[in-house]
Amino acid sequence: MGRLLAVIILIVTLLLVVIGTVWPDKAALAMMVGTRARTIHRATSPEAAAQILLSDISARDWPSAYSRLANKSEFSEDQFERDLTGGYPSLRSHATVDSFDLHPLHATNDEAEIRADLHWSTVVGDFQESRALKVVRNGDTWAVDWPLTKEQHVPPQVIAVNYLRWDVIYRGPEDDWGTQDVEAPHIRIVDMNPVGRPDEVAVMGEILNEDVVPAYVTVKATLLRKDGSAIATEDAFDKICHTLLPKQVSPFRIDFPNARLADVDSVRMQPTSSLVAASADPVVEIEDQKLNASSRPTLSGELVNQSGQIVNIAHVLGTFYDNRGQLQWVSDGYVNRALLPRIPAAFAISIPPDVVSKVNTYRVTTTTFTSHQYQ
Numbered sequence: 001m002g003r004l005l006a007v008i009i010l011i012v013t014l015l016l017v018v019i020g021t022v023w024p025d026k027a028a029l030a031m032m033v034g035t036r037a038r039t040i041h042r043a044t045s046p047e048a049a050a051q052i053l054l055s056d057i058s059a060r061d062w063p064s065a066y067s068r069l070a071n072k073s074e075f076s077e078d079q080f081e082r083d084l085t086g087g088y089p090s091l092r093s094h095a096t097v098d099s100f101d102l103h104p105l106h107a108t109n110d111e112a113e114i115r116a117d118l119h120w121s122t123v124v125g126d127f128q129e130s131r132a133l134k135v136v137r138n139g140d141t142w143a144v145d146w147p148l149t150k151e152q153h154v155p156p157q158v159i160a161v162n163y164l165r166w167d168v169i170y171r172g173p174e175d176d177w178g179t180q181d182v183e184a185p186h187i188r189i190v191d192m193n194p195v196g197r198p199d200e201v202a203v204m205g206e207i208l209n210e211d212v213v214p215a216y217v218t219v220k221a222t223l224l225r226k227d228g229s230a231i232a233t234e235d236a237f238d239k240i241c242h243t244l245l246p247k248q249v250s251p252f253r254i255d256f257p258n259a260r261l262a263d264v265d266s267v268r269m270q271p272t273s274s275l276v277a278a279s280a281d282p283v284v285e286i287e288d289q290k291l292n293a294s295s296r297p298t299l300s301g302e303l304v305n306q307s308g309q310i311v312n313i314a315h316v317l318g319t320f321y322d323n324r325g326q327l328q329w330v331s332d333g334y335v336n337r338a339l340l341p342r343i344p345a346a347f348a349i350s351i352p353p354d355v356v357s358k359v360n361t362y363r364v365t366t367t368t369f370t371s372h373q374y375q
Contacts, residue, residue, distance in 0.1 A: 043068075046112035046135035049142035050102050054116060057084060058097040070136050070143035079148065087151050088338035089312050089371055091127075095120045095336070110137045120336070124238060127336050154340050159308035164245075165279035166214050185215035187273045190249070193327050194223075196261030197352075203254040203267055204330045206319070209244035214278035216242055220270040221254045223263075231263060232256050239332050241317060241367045243278055250365065251319040253330035282307030284314065284339065284366045297356040302344040303335060303366060311339035313369040316347050323360040339368075 043049035049068070056065035066077040086092035098121040105113040112135040120127050134145040168182065192205035201223060209215045219240060223231040234254050241250035282305055289301040299318050305311050314335040320328045333349035351359070 042140075043142045044140065046107060046114060046142050047102055047104065049135050049144055050114050050116060050133055053144050053146075054097065054100045054102075054118070057118075058100070060096065068143060069146050070138065071145045075148050079151075080146065082151065083146075083148050086337050088310055088340070090338040091122045091124070091313055091334055091336045092120075095122045095127075097121075098126065111135070112142075122334075122336070124334055127334070152340065152343050154343065159341060161281055161307060163279055163281040163283070165281075166277055168275055168277045182213075182275050185209055185211035185213050185273045185275055187211070187215055187217055187244070187271055189219070189269055189271055191327055192267070192269060194261065194264060194267055199258065201256040201259040201261050201264060203256070203269075204252065204327055205269075206249050206251050206327065207240075207244070207271055208249050209246060209273070212246045214246065214276055215244050215273040216276040217244055217250070217271060217273045218242065219252045219254065220272075222268040222270070223256060223259060224266045224268060225263060226265040232259060238315065239317070239330060241315075241365060243276060243367070245278060245280060251317055251327075251330045251363075253332075282309055282311055282368055282370065284311065284368055286364050286366065287344065289362075289364060291351075291356070291359065291362065293356050295353070297351040297353055298348045299331070299351060299362060299364070300346065300348040301364065302346055303339055304344050305339040305341050308341050309370055310341070311368045312371050314339050314345070314347070315367040315369075316349055317365045317367070318349050318351075319363045319365075320351065320355065320359045321361045321363075322358045325361075328358050329355045 043052055053065055053068050056062075056068065062077060062081045066072055066080050069080070072080075084092070085095075097118050099119045101117040101119075103115040103117070105115055107113070114133045114135060116131045116133050118129045118131065120129060131147055133147065135142050136145060170182075186209075188208050188210055190206050190208045192203065194201060194203045203221045203223075205219075207217055207219060209217065217240070218235060220233060220235040222233040225231060234256055236252040236254050239254070240252040241248075244250055285304045285306055287302045287304055289299065292298045292300060299320075303314055303316070316333050316335065318331045320331070322328050329351060331349045331351055333347060335345050335347050337345060339345050
């Protein structure tokens with residue numbers, strides 16, 4: 001038996017080696033290319049200079065990347081790192097450049113312009129960033145003039161706050177036997193609509209906290225066949241505002257990859273809630289909303305943090321309706337930099353091209369996370 005097990009392990013190992021050789025992982029290839037680029041000490045072309053620099057940035061090797069810059073006398077290494085990772089804790093703080101694309105735009109004997117498209121990876125998904133790089137010649141080598149983004153600073157000021165807050169006192173160990181905690185808030189799904197997509201089924205809807213206390217809500221859905229058997233069960237994860245204040249409504253979207261709407265007879269919804277402490281602060285206003293119906297439709301705008309505290313992560317949810325008020329789609333996105341008090345930050349969330357033509361109205365909501373919530 002032991003000899004048979006050893007043979008099986010050997011065969012499986014050989015198969016994995018063959019698979020890894022014939023179909024190598026993209027991330028591993030990108031890492032290998034980046035490592036190869038970092039071993040090159042002299043950039044003999046504009047593209048090579050950009051390749052080496054961005055490979056150092058991908059590896060988060062800030063001293064090496066900074067040392068290669070042509071304009072490093074204009075700012076410090078700390079300023080260079082903060083430009084890429086953010087001056088305050090945010091999604092950028094722990095994001096990594098998963099890959100990048102270089103697009104040469106213009107070149108002479110001594111200067112070149114290259115657009116660098118950086119693909120950042122975070123725990124909640126990817127975001128893209130483009131940088132216009134100027135590459136200059138110095139003798140027989142090339143180096144990048146880094147386009148440093150000037151950080152905005154919040155001036156000293158006093159911001160008055162006047163907001164609602166709910167604290168929760170739970171049952172203690174000294175309480176009498178049988179003493180009940182405060183009951184869970186009453187919530188209700190007010191709209192639900194399953195739709196078929198080319199490669200998935202999406203269950204969308206809206207959930208209402210109809211109580212007078214805040215609620216932490218989750219929504220789970222199960223797709224059922226005609227015989228009542230389950231096809232799959234998923235939850236909304238981050239395509240929902242989990243903390244709802246009294247009478248607040250949140251959209252939700254639950255994705256079922258590789259499912260077909262034709263196989264679905266019904267959907268079983270399972271909303272749950274629990275009581276949480278919450279406040280109406282920080283207040284984030286949404287300004288200059290605009291629906292961009294291009295080949296890659298987006299809903300864009302600006303978020304303005306009206307409070308006196310720093311918002312480390314802002315999550316944007318968009319709910320889209322047709323001219324009859326029926327829900328057509330729910331999209332979401334994250335702002336990758338922290339929201340500073342009173343300083344606008346741009347956002348953009350994508351919409352499927354076949355949906356945007358049906359959109360008549362839309363609603364945008366935000367969920368915020370601040371570092372003190374986890375202390």
